[in-house]
Amino acid sequence: MTRAVTRILDADHALAAAAALSESFAEGAGARDAGRELPHEQVQALKDAGLLALSVPVAFGGIDAPASVIAEVFRLLAHADASLAQIPHSHYTFLEAVRLQGTPAQQAFFYEKVLDGALFANAQSERSGRIDVDTTVLLPSASGDYLLSGRKFYSTGALFADWVIVRASVPEDPAQAPTASTPKAVAFVPAGAPGLTVVDDWDGMGQRTTASGTVTLDDVVVPAAHVIPFTPIFAGPSVYGARAQLLHTALDVGIATAALAEGVRQAAKARPHFESEESAAVDDPTLIQLAGNVTVTVRGAQALLAEAGRAVDRATADLTADSAAEASIAVAVAKVAATRASLEAASTLFELGGTRSASGAANLSRYWRDARTHTLHDPTRWKVQHIGRYTLSGTLPPRHGQL
Known part of the structure; x- marks a missing residue:
């Protein structure tokens, strides 16, 4: 029996669907991680929700959602479960290859599959x-x-x-x-x-x-x-790599926002340090300082993700060597910030929560483990090099298709 796949109508519909799935996916995320339980039901829900077809062009029945919108969808999914959010990453990357290099017949064939809920993987x-x-x-x-x-x-x-x-x-x-x-x-x-x-x-x-x-x-x-x-794809200016890296960045920002939210929940349950003379941990001035610092880091990464998405959208609409470079650098800046934010937030949550948060049963280490594993994928030390050269001498970043 063929399953009914929702057709996403516009960007607002996409974000609402992603938010609903995020709430659903968060339930049981810790248990799935602890037991290495593969999320077959959740992946099917992602297919059924129509969120795999956001970049399909209007001419082929899609909404051609901006990269900035797709990135926010990924952040919402990663906020719930970073593993689940990574599964469709290459799906969207190779849909870009179809758009850039596919023949009209290939585009029609593969876009129809995606609109019907097909998932690509790398x-x-x-x-x-x-x-x-x-x-x-x-x-x-x-x-x-x-x-x-x-x-x-x-x-x-x-x-x-x-x-x-x-x-x-x-x-x-x-x-x-x-x-x-x-x-x-x-x-x-x-x-x-x-x-x-x-x-x-x-x-x-x-x-x-x-x-x-x-x-x-x-x-x-x-x-x-x-x-x-x-x-x-890389013979001329392209945002292929920038789009792929934008979605990786969204994953890291999603981990960061989730880890911060978890830290807040843990702080509400934590015992105050005896030296603080406060009745609640959340009134401890040292904890307040920690929360303020990590909030600045995480919100900064969120803002840079949004800015990078807009830069990719601008380059997509008016592609030149300069606009492609600006998009790549904007994404690189956001990726560096997201890496730092995800690792800092995932570590700080334990300071906010105290000893109780280190319980193995709570499995809160998954935020740091996910962040540390995912951020190894594409070392930001190279991105800092490209950012510095572009800043000081205007050197354009390289074109390549590493995901």
Whole structure:
């Protein structure tokens, strides 16, 4: 039986739906993390709510939601459960590849799938060699289709996906090992395709229920209609990377806002320190100072996320080398602030809550574990370098598609 998928009408509808799901997803988030219980029901609810189709263009039946709106949707979801929020990240990133490089027929085909609730997930990262070299290869076959072979890791959400999206090298000479300059494409592989194996072997200390495991591809047959060029995206100015990083930033800000809210709840239950001479912990001036400082940090990250979203929207509407660079830098600034905010808020909540908050049963460490795990994904020390060069000398940040 086909499930009914809600059609989102506009940005306000999207944000309201995300807020409702956030409230629902928060229930049981700690237990799911503690037991590594994969959120199958919650992912289905995300599909049914229509929130996977926000970026589908109006011409194909969507609302073409601004990046700033999609980022706030991600923040709301991450506020409830950072693992759940990360699952559709690559879905939106590869929808951008469809928009930029898909043929009209491919766009019509894949957008229809998404409007009907299909979830895309990534198989992109590899463990060996340089990050910009894909040893997974896509080779033409005699039938006119392609054969896809390789091994991918950290394939977030692949276990829940209707389509696994695989980035692969397309070498002109199959006998030559791929290099960084070998053209790349993305192959859309339906779940259950012969030769596709998805293994839930992710054992990270945080983001524990993202199912970011291993994908193996053994001569998977991929029709040419399901292959989209990837390398040409970066031949000119692009916000592909900025959009992907914006959503990562939203995840970190969501962790920060959630950790701050949890810290406030814990402070209300905490015992006052005997030296404070106050009857309630929330009246302790040292605790008040902590709460004020972390609030400034978290609200600053929220504001920078919103600003970065607007910069991406402006660049999308009027794409030039300068507008793309401005968007990338705005996102980089927000990402640095979000990383700091998520780690600070997730640590400070224990100071606000005192010893009681360290209870294993409460599982409040999940905020810090999620923040620390997710922020390792794309080290902000490199972003600070790009920000500094842009500030001092106007050097444009690099163009690349790392998610």
